[in-house]
Amino acid sequence: MEKQQDPRVLRTRQLIRESFIELLQSIQFESITIKDIAQKATINRATFYTHYEDKYALLDEVIEQAFKEMIPEQVIHAEALTEEIGDQIILLTYRYIVDFHQTCRLDSKSIATLVDSQIKGMLQKTIEDILSKEKENHQYIEILAAITSSAIYSATYQWFRLEKNSHADLLLDIVRPYIMRGLSKQL
Structure with a gap:
């Protein structure tokens, strides 16, 4: 209980x-x-x-709570990393980056590095959970999740930096094929 x-x-x-x-x-x-x-x-x-313990522990909790609240139920319960689930993960990551940067002043490199690292870790765990359901005994799930999450995070962060905020559909058109083709060759 x-x-x-x-x-x-x-x-x-x-x-x-x-x-x-x-x-x-x-x-x-x-x-x-x-x-x-x-x-x-x-x-x-x-x-x-x-x-x-300190303000860093508080920051970690704030980042994690906000990320978890943004994950759609469909992604949480996904049995496979389909294009639709991939799109939701890409958009979730992008929205999180936009929201977090608008909410918090991430002027310094140290906090940006902390935030980036934690987001990447949560994203990787989310993808790893989905890939593990899809291919339970695949020996490289952790590596595939790391590659996939890094590609998604890097692309969405770069998109944010380039201020293409109003064209998330174009972001999907660029990132989705890259991610899906890479995974289809490995799974």
Whole structure:
């Protein structure tokens, strides 16, 4: 039986996350202090440390929670990496990058590197889960997921940087065939 969390704990964690996100919109990550987060959340620093080890742990949770909330049910329950599922993953990744960069100031290289690394890892895990269902005993699932997720992330990030935000359908037309052809030769 799963242990129920205290609603007060859940509310406090939510308040901390929301305060942190608000701060990220106006202050660079490196400049945000635990004191800033605690003041914005109207809690004391000790309460912050009860819930999070540091602001990096908080950042990790914010990134992961936002990514998981964006994954369509169809992708979560996919039994194979079809073109439709691939399209959803490409668009999910692109929307996540756009949303995160619009919500948070990612001016510094260090935070951008942290965010990129975590997104790539979650994307790889999502693809690996799907490929594992499709070909249970394939010995190179991890490598194929790493290649596929890297290609999707790199293409969507580059698309974002080139400011082609209004043409996601063109992004799909470019990335989908590359991904699907590569996987079809390996699976």
